[in-house]
Amino acid sequence: MRLSKYFLPTLRENPADAEVVSHKLMMRAGMIRKVAAGIYDYLPMGLIVIRKVENIIRKYMNEAGAIEVLMPAVVPAELWKESGRWNVYGKELLRFKDRHDRDFCMGPTHEEVVTDIVRNEVKSYKDLPINLYQIQTKFRDEVRPRFGLMRGREFIMKDAYSFDTTDEGAEKSYRDMRDAYCKIFKACGLKYKVVEADSGAIGGNFSHEFMVTAETGEDFVISCDSCDYAANIEKAPVIDVWQEEDEPLKSVERVETKNMKTVTDVANYLGVPEKKVVKTMILRAGNDDIIAVMIRGDHELNMAKIKNFLNVPYVEFATPEEILKSTNGPLGYSGPIGINVKIFADNALKGMKNYVVGGNEKDIHLLNVNHGRDFSIVAFSDFINAKPGNTCPKCGGKYVITKGIEVGHIFKLGTKYSKSMKAIYLDKDGKQQYIVMGCYGIGVGRTAAAAIEQNHDEKGIIWPIQMAPFEVAILPLNDDNEDVVNLAETLYIKLQKKGVEVILDDRKERAGVKFNDAELVGYPIRVNIGKKTLENGEVEIIIRKTGEKISCKKDDALSKILEIREKLYNED
RNA sequence: CGGGGCGUAGCGCAGUUUGGUAGCGCAUCGGUCUUGGGAACCGAGGGUCGGAGGUUCAAGUCCUCUCGCCCCGACCA
Numbered sequence: 001m002r003l004s005k006y007f008l009p010t011l012r013e014n015p016a017d018a019e020v021v022s023h024k025l026m027m028r029a030g031m032i033r034k035v036a037a038g039i040y041d042y043l044p045m046g047l048i049v050i051r052k053v054e055n056i057i058r059k060y061m062n063e064a065g066a067i068e069v070l071m072p073a074v075v076p077a078e079l080w081k082e083s084g085r086w087n088v089y090g091k092e093l094l095r096f097k098d099r100h101d102r103d104f105c106m107g108p109t110h111e112e113v114v115t116d117i118v119r120n121e122v123k124s125y126k127d128l129p130i131n132l133y134q135i136q137t138k139f140r141d142e143v144r145p146r147f148g149l150m151r152g153r154e155f156i157m158k159d160a161y162s163f164d165t166t167d168e169g170a171e172k173s174y175r176d177m178r179d180a181y182c183k184i185f186k187a188c189g190l191k192y193k194v195v196e197a198d199s200g201a202i203g204g205n206f207s208h209e210f211m212v213t214a215e216t217g218e219d220f221v222i223s224c225d226s227c228d229y230a231a232n233i234e235k236a237p238v239i240d241v242w243q244e245e246d247e248p249l250k251s252v253e254r255v256e257t258k259n260m261k262t263v264t265d266v267a268n269y270l271g272v273p274e275k276k277v278v279k280t281m282i283l284r285a286g287n288d289d290i291i292a293v294m295i296r297g298d299h300e301l302n303m304a305k306i307k308n309f310l311n312v313p314y315v316e317f318a319t320p321e322e323i324l325k326s327t328n329g330p331l332g333y334s335g336p337i338g339i340n341v342k343i344f345a346d347n348a349l350k351g352m353k354n355y356v357v358g359g360n361e362k363d364i365h366l367l368n369v370n371h372g373r374d375f376s377i378v379a380f381s382d383f384i385n386a387k388p389g390n391t392c393p394k395c396g397g398k399y400v401i402t403k404g405i406e407v408g409h410i411f412k413l414g415t416k417y418s419k420s421m422k423a424i425y426l427d428k429d430g431k432q433q434y435i436v437m438g439c440y441g442i443g444v445g446r447t448a449a450a451a452i453e454q455n456h457d458e459k460g461i462i463w464p465i466q467m468a469p470f471e472v473a474i475l476p477l478n479d480d481n482e483d484v485v486n487l488a489e490t491l492y493i494k495l496q497k498k499g500v501e502v503i504l505d506d507r508k509e510r511a512g513v514k515f516n517d518a519e520l521v522g523y524p525i526r527v528n529i530g531k532k533t534l535e536n537g538e539v540e541i542i543i544r545k546t547g548e549k550i551s552c553k554k555d556d557a558l559s560k561i562l563e564i565r566e567k568l569y570n571e572d
Numbered sequence: 573c574g575g576g577g578c579g580u581a582g583c584g585c586a587g588u589u590u591g592g593u594a595g596c597g598c599a600u601c602g603g604u605c606u607u608g609g610g611a612a613c614c615g616a617g618g619g620u621c622g623g624a625g626g627u628u629c630a631a632g633u634c635c636u637c638u639c640g641c642c643c644c645g646a647c648c649a
Contacts, residue, residue: 009582011583012584012598012599012610013583013584013598014584015583015584016578016583016584016585016641016642017578017641017642017643018642019642019643036640036641037640037641037642090647090648091573092647092648092649108649109649138649140649142647142648143573143647144643144645144646144648146642146643151648157649159649209649303647316646316647406649409649411649439649441649443649475608477607477608478607478608479607480607481607509610510606510607510609510610510611511607511608511609512607512608512609512610512611513609513610514608514609514610515608515609515610516609516610517610528608530608531607531608532608533608
């Protein structure tokens with residue numbers, strides 16, 4: 001490709017609305033442009049990168065036996081009503097009507113559609129297992145899209161769905177996908193972790209996330225410092241045995257805590273450690289049940305754990321009105337005594353004595369409260385976020401915490417959708433059985449963004465060669481020098497003939513502009529051809545990743561470039 | 573959905589407090605000169621000041637409404 005005839009609008013300055021480095025660099029490197037919040041154009045360079053990621057995904061999906069299809073982006077409401085998700089999915093599901101006033105939505109995921117295909121076409125155990133996947137534009141009307149392609153509303157996703165006759169079969173399909181995903185992210189040149197995850201709104205029995213480690217990640221990953229255990233913070237269990245406090249029970253004391261809503265305020269004021277202050281959170285669980293969950297002041301509530309413990313579809317904080325109604329007190333002063341909702345407590349509370357709780361009254365807390373004596377707890381369980389230093393459930397090591405970008409997520413669904421949508425096959429005995437499903441997603445744009453988060457410097461992107469829009473950039477530095485131009489042209493043609501993806505910066509620009517654009521866009525290999533070095537018959541080859549500058553005789557350039565390219569592909 | 577902020581040339585911003593001819597840098601176009609790290613100089617074009625309504629002799633600036641975008645939180649494959 002000749003850059004003079006290409007479309008690469010680079011930006012010198014960072015766009016005002018970009019926050020994270022991948023967003024800034026994708027904008028500046030002319031890969032994407034915003035059309036609306038969370039909705040982007042893919043410009044040529046961006047599209048090439050997207051297609052490269054897609055093709056890597058295709059290769060390993062096909063290798064794992066999955067078969068590509070393409071389902072509609074616009075999905076009739078009937079399918080979603082059938083699975084029951086039409087009423088559950090919430091505002092993220094973009095709904096609209098066609099001219100006949102029929103309900104439709106933009107598919108945010110395709111369990112319903114793919115299950116519909118399979119139930120219509122697959123009748124026998126002989127047709128199974130099967131794994132169908134697609135690479136398609138999805139839409140989720142996120143409350144707050146942000147960070148460019150990292151969290152768009154419209155985004156390209158690879159989603160695969162496996163169908164098996166048995167649970168064991170489904171688990172094999174799951175393992176196969178897990179292995180394929182490992183190959184995919186490795187082939188993308190990314191550093192990643194496979195972590196245990198909560199299965200969330202998709203539902204199902206177990207699930208893993210593929211996390212690219214990056215400072216700007218939105219997910220917290222708990223991993224062990226001495227074994228390979230890793231889990232999303234939503235999932236990572238806290239198994240520490242908390243101390244049984246050995247102090248005599250004191251009598252409850254009512255204290256005024258004017259305008260102190262936070263645990264820190266209350267603890268400081270009363271002169272007790274934060275962990276002696278117990279937070280009582282009022283929540284609304286599925287079916288509109290109001291419940292209370294008590295956790296230690298220095299701990300964080302984990303909604304996913306509560307949701308799973310109660311086995312309900314969602315858990316939310318109660319509104320101030322609901323709190324007033326169920327506790328007779330204002331937000332910020334809730335406590336367990338005298339309220340008539342079910343009270344659950346984190347394991348850490350088991351051995352605690354004489355702690356501080358809210359008084360269900362403005363500016364009032366209670367001292368020396370004890371469960372059992374002053375109120376009763378329905379159940380103890382693990383309701384808090386793990387912290388660094390907690391004990392690993394697998395080996396007894398210590399937890400550490402890192403941030404990650406979720407680029408892939410795999411779920412074992414079981415029969416959730418096959419039951420609600422009646423996807424049935426006949427087994428060997430002619431008996432009807434539900435098909436056992438799994439689903440497997442990869443965020444394509446997010447994978448590209450994650451690669452930038454992980455590979456960049458102050459000058460721009462440093463593409464892993466597998467994802468780079470072009471493998472080699474040739475920069476003739478003196479437009480008016482015939483030798484320079486001729487050599488650049490010759491080398492450009494020769495590289496093309498060798499099948500190298502090469503771009504020739506033949507724009508009438510000064511050297512500095514070409515250097516800066518090349519570094520911004522992040523071509524793995526750059527060839528400088530200038531009259532200064534050409535006087536000695538030499539050109540410069542620069543490896544973006546290492547910054548290494550190799551001078552070589554102009555006649556050796558071709559073989560040297562091929563050699564470096566080969567080396568870059570075989571690294572990692 | 574709660575809190576905060578922003579909308580002025582393609583991009584980045586000033587001007588709004590205190591109403592009085594719409595500006596700066598970069599980019600673009602023409603020219604001179606330069607040519608290995610986003611050159612310099614001369615000249616030019618480009619604006620419904622997000623939109624609607626109002627106050628006023630006069631509104632980018634004040635008032636009301638509205639739309640869009642960003643950040644924090646909540647939520648979320």
